[in-house]
Amino acid sequence: MPTDIDGHGHGHHDAFDARGDLDAYRREVRAFIAEHGVPMSAEGVRVPRDAEHERQIRAWLAALYAAGHLGAGWPVRWGGRAGHLPGHDLVLMEELIRGNAYRPLDQVMLAAHSLLAFGSEVQRRELLPKIRSGEHIWCQLFSEPEAGSDLAALRTRARPAPDGHGWLVSGQKVWSTDAQWADMGTLLARTDPDIARHAGITAFVIPMTLPGLDIRPIREMTGHAEFCEVFLDDVRVGPEHVLGAVGGGWQVVTSGLASERAFVGAHAVQLERMYADLVAIARAARFGDATVALAHEDVQAKLAEALVRVEEVRLIVRDAVERILVDAEHPSDGPVGKLAYTELNVALTELAMEIMDSAVSIDDSAADVAARWQHNFLWGRALTISGGASEIMRGLIGRQLLGLPRA
Ligand SMILES: Cc1cc2nc3c(=O)[nH]c(=O)nc-3n(C[C@H](O)[C@H](O)[C@H](O)COP(=O)(O)OP(=O)(O)OC[C@H]3O[C@@H](n4cnc5c(N)ncnc54)[C@H](O)[C@@H]3O)c2cc1C
Known part of the structure; x- marks a missing residue:
């Protein structure tokens, strides 16, 4: 149940209605992804492997638009869906991560957002349909x-x-x-x-x-x-x-950043999946005496600590999602969510490496999990830089949330 959201002119009721509708939408989108989704090969890997993979990716993105899952928030005139709620975007992103499906490219979503906000009539007519059809990346x-x-x-x-x-x-x-x-x-x-x-x-x-x-x-x-x-x-x-x-280029760039909010809720799902991988690797990593890492108290303590941090980020994200659902975000929601998620992401990859480093062997059954951790360890830090580095997020939070003066 949503808690009270004070002072924004929206009450319980809006959020609750949105919630009821979202459950049905979640089932619909989950089934759609299971049937049509193209898998993600690894976190952060978006460039197609070959021409056939590229064709599949473009067809999948087009299918998401055609089914009204992507671009649903656009004006109806440009293909948007009447009755669309911001919560639908959040649910879509969560389910794409849960289903390990190829995710829409931020760059395409931001381009669409900028074209809708700033494009000329001619530009919108020519370019928006080609985004929807997967023709334009x-x-x-x-x-x-x-x-x-x-x-x-x-x-x-x-x-x-x-x-x-x-x-x-x-x-x-x-x-x-x-x-x-x-x-x-x-x-x-x-x-x-x-x-x-x-x-x-x-x-x-x-x-x-x-x-x-x-x-x-x-x-x-x-x-x-x-x-x-x-x-x-x-x-x-x-x-x-x-x-x-x-x-007027500066207005174009700064307005685009607001459309990233759809990804906020997805971060919590991502961390849940990573935590499951952390437990999986601790069950499969064996020390010299053939015991698994998870049997050791110090490993258990570290996993417990990691779980607490995952839970913290889930709460931060849930708080932001509640506000998105009633259109009452705080300016600092984006920076707080991004900083918390990306830094914890790095910490989890480091803990996984520590467990794998101290093991003498890893059970074959966890080969996929181990490969994912190795990739995520190398990739994870990029997220603390792209879309605004952690130091920049801290500066924004200091000014927007805490009211500190600009340094
Ligand atoms: C995975 C990935 C994808 C990207 N994709 C794109 C893309 O598609 N298009 C594009 O144009 N760019 C892209 N970027 C670039 C990204 O926007 C920049 O890397 C980012 O803005 C940081 O800039 P920089 O790399 O020049 O680092 P710098 O700005 O030089 O920063 C270096 C270090 O100094 C710190 N720092 C800088 N200024 C301050 C400050 N005022 N206070 C405190 N600390 C500060 C930073 O936090 C950082 O630790 C991508 C980056 C990554 C990692």
Whole structure:
């Protein structure tokens, strides 16, 4: 039962109605995923293995849109569903994780959000249907070697083209997730170097096939290449590529972040799955005397401590979800949830490594679990950086929740 949510003009009733509807929706979406879902090969691994895998992924994303699971919150005119509730998005994400199904790409969801908020009529008409059909995968060309947390320091320049039509864009982007198979990119470039840092930036929506783009995948320590360096050498863009206003790029980026809320509830499910894997590895890791790690008191104590932390994050997430359901979020809900989840995620991978390190053997039956931990150990830290690093989250929480002055 939802607890009282004071002071936001919404009472018990709204949340309770939403809850009743959500149970039915959960059953529906779970069955859909079981029947059609394409499996995730490993956490954070989104780039297709080959052409056939890519076809399956695009068809799966299209199926999620066609069934009204994705894009349901869009205006009805663009394919949204009347009667859609924010809770549906939360349930969808939870069930995708529970069912280990390929998850919608954040970059595509953010592109859709930006197009709906800032796109011209022509851009929406051309680009939104191609998101729904799986034809367009999107990437984000924001970060640069000298501009990440401090994105407004970006230096990629869009200079007016000498022939007077549009701009020529030159510079370098980095950590561009999915750029090697994306069809479209949201690009941030500086159109005016002479005014205040945020004000001179413009957002563009560009086909990734434009001449002058050089896309080089970066291999990570997981062995996978999920993101790229993107070099831009006099890439010609026109007024039709501008998203929002010239000089209005900052509003485009900052508005997109709000659409990440759908992932909050999914974090708790992810941690529950990881905790189950932790117990599984402790049951399968054997010490020199052939006892399993789980039989040892010090391991039990560490697992108990981990369980307490998982429970803490579940409560933090549940609190945020209650507010999302009645449309009464706090600005700090996102940063608190992200910080708590990503840091605990790293701590769990470290504990799993500690257990595996001290074992002399791991039962064959847990080979998959052990491989997952090895991958997650190498991958997990990335989550404490992407979408705003932990230090940045702490700064936001300090200012937004605690009212501390900016350092
Ligand atoms: C998995 C992954 C996927 C990504 N995908 C994309 C993508 O698709 N498109 C894209 O454009 N970018 C992407 N990024 C880049 C991401 O946005 C940046 O890595 C992030 O913003 C941090 O910037 P940075 O790497 O330049 O680190 P920096 O900003 O240089 O930070 C370095 C360190 O300094 C700390 N720091 C920085 N500023 C402060 C401060 N004010 N106070 C306290 N500490 C501070 C940081 O927390 C960090 O520990 C991705 C990153 C990852 C890890």
